[in-house]
Amino acid sequence: xxxxxxxxxxxxxxxxxxxxxxxxxxxxxxxxxxxxxxxxxxxxxxxxxxxxxxxxxxxxxxxxxxxxxxxxxxxxxxxxxxxxxxxxxxxxxxxxxxxxxxxxxxxxxxxxxxxxxxxxxxxxxxxxxxxxxxxxxxxxxxxxxxxxxxxxxxxxxxxxxxxxxxxxxxxxxxxxxxxxxxxxxxxxxxxxxxxxxxxxxxxxxxxxxxxxxxxxxxxxxxxxxxxxxxxxxxxxxxxxxxxxxxxxxxxxxxxxxxxxxxxxxxxxxxxxxxxxxxxxxxxxxxxxxxxxxxxxxxxxxxxxxxxxxxxxxxxxxxxxxxxxxxxxxxxxxxxxxxxxxxxxxxxxxxxxxxxx
Ligand code: PLP
Ligand code: COI
Numbered sequence: 001x002x003x004x005x006x007x008x009x010x011x012x013x014x015x016x017x018x019x020x021x022x023x024x025x026x027x028x029x030x031x032x033x034x035x036x037x038x039x040x041x042x043x044x045x046x047x048x049x050x051x052x053x054x055x056x057x058x059x060x061x062x063x064x065x066x067x068x069x070x071x072x073x074x075x076x077x078x079x080x081x082x083x084x085x086x087x088x089x090x091x092x093x094x095x096x097x098x099x100x101x102x103x104x105x106x107x108x109x110x111x112x113x114x115x116x117x118x119x120x121x122x123x124x125x126x127x128x129x130x131x132x133x134x135x136x137x138x139x140x141x142x143x144x145x146x147x148x149x150x151x152x153x154x155x156x157x158x159x160x161x162x163x164x165x166x167x168x169x170x171x172x173x174x175x176x177x178x179x180x181x182x183x184x185x186x187x188x189x190x191x192x193x194x195x196x197x198x199x200x201x202x203x204x205x206x207x208x209x210x211x212x213x214x215x216x217x218x219x220x221x222x223x224x225x226x227x228x229x230x231x232x233x234x235x236x237x238x239x240x241x242x243x244x245x246x247x248x249x250x251x252x253x254x255x256x257x258x259x260x261x262x263x264x265x266x267x268x269x270x271x272x273x274x275x276x277x278x279x280x281x282x283x284x285x286x287x288x289x290x291x292x293x294x295x296x297x298x299x300x301x302x303x304x305x306x307x308x309x310x311x312x313x314x315x316x317x318x319x320x321x322x323x324x325x326x327x328x329x330x331x332x333x334x335x336x337x338x339x340x341x342x343x344x345x346x347x348x349x350x351x352x353x354x355x356x
Contacts, residue, residue, distance in 0.1 A: 006049070006117040008037070010125060013053035018128050026169045028304070029139065033129040037118045037163035040147075041108050046161070049118055051125060054164065060149040064156045070146035071198035072101040075303045076260075077139055078123045078165070078356065080132040081344030086123060087353035088140070089303075089342050091116045093260045098142060101195035106155035107144055115142065116354065122163055124356045129167050137342075139168040139304065145198075171235070171304040175311035175325055176217040178233060178300075180283055181207060182316070186231065186255070188224035193231075193255035208234055216314060218300070222283060223255065230281045231255055236302030237262035238310075240281065241330060242289045243296065250278040261301040261338075267350065268334050283315065290320035297328040307335040 013034045021031065032054050039049035065071045074094040081087050095112035102109050119140055123130065130138045142163045146156030184207035187193020192200060204219070211219050220238060223229040230249055232238055237259035239248045246269050251258045266276050289295035290313065300308040309328060313320045325332070340346040342353065 006114055008049050008051050008118065008121055010051040011053060023131060023133065026136070026167060028168050028171055029166050031166055033126040033138070033165045033167070035122060035126055037122045039161045041159040041161070042157065046108070046110065049114070051122055062149045062151050064148045064150055065145035067151065068153055069199040070105055070107060070156055071143070072098065072105055072107065072196055073141060073143035073198065074098045074196060075139065075141055077137040077303055078130050079137045079342045080130045083344060085344065086127055086130045086356040087342060087344060088119060088123060088356060090260050090264070090352050091119055091354050094142070097196065097258060101197060102144065104192055104195040105197055107146070107159060110161060118163055120354065120356055122165065126165060127356070129165065131167060136167065136169050139166050141166065172217065172308045175309040176300065177215065177312040177314065178218045178220045178310055179211045179214065179216040179314040181219045181221055182227045185224040186221040189253065189255055191255065194257060196257060204234055228282055230283060230286060232257060233300045236300030236305040236308060239265060239299055239301055240286060240295065241297035242294050245275045245277060247277045247281055249281045259301055261303055261306065264338060264352065265301050265307065265334050268337055274330065286313070287315055287320070296323060297331050298322055299331050307331055
């Protein structure tokens, strides 16, 4: 199927909400643009995708997604470039990951170019919702869920695929305090941790809430078997800088989401000749590095979070403070580079921007 064949039918809203929109009070993910993309799957094929006014959906009380959790999603961003165009960051990567999640959850795949083209056309129509405000973007949320009406357990035979978009600012407004989790588990080997499955987030809420009561913003998950190795954080992957080296848990485990932001961070660092190690990372070595002063930086990497400096790491009864954010030359430089690349202030040397 070539891209030209995906001219999705569009039903435009007669009452754009943009005129009521308060750009000064932007809570992450609470406001939605005027349109959404909708496509339905039945009898083994996807139907005609279309762009329609943003609206509520109806559902059968026995809709299988809400009973058994066959539900996956993606997250990516569109940015306003310095010359007024709109760019979308690495949507092909989200398309691939979406299909990997779909496969693990027994859901149908979506042709990658259709996935990307649907995003492009939706963002193009809701172009005004992409602001040029510093640090702001249009967050794009593709998702798929099972719609069979059945109180029996088997993979659904019908699905809905939607894309909605929401203007956002910073996900974390300050450097984050994270707690290394030793009791609860996000994902075990052989499970669904690598998939961006809705249930992974449901399962992590209770432990995250306990940590929030202790003053933390987020958890750092560790391996399910021994709670000895660092995996990732709640909404982002995690990267450490020990000395001049970037160290991060490798992705050869099916318990870690393969983050697009982290991959981009590492590619930029490697281009600059920074030594990068992707491998098993023990809690012990991070705690030792924090104690002896060689832990120069720790940050989360994610689409919503962008690059989120970690201010403090809590482990058992200890709290390790990290250097002030101004001193973190490497991650600050990477953050600026990626921000400039996405907004067209520097050359897109990697070809990561899809210009709408
Ligand atoms: N890990 C988890 C659990 C996430 O929810 C996210 C956010 O998408 C990430 C990592 C970072 O992935 P990405 O950089 O592709 O957004
Ligand atoms: C993202 O960064 O895209 C995520 O999925 C995190 C989400 C919890 C907002």
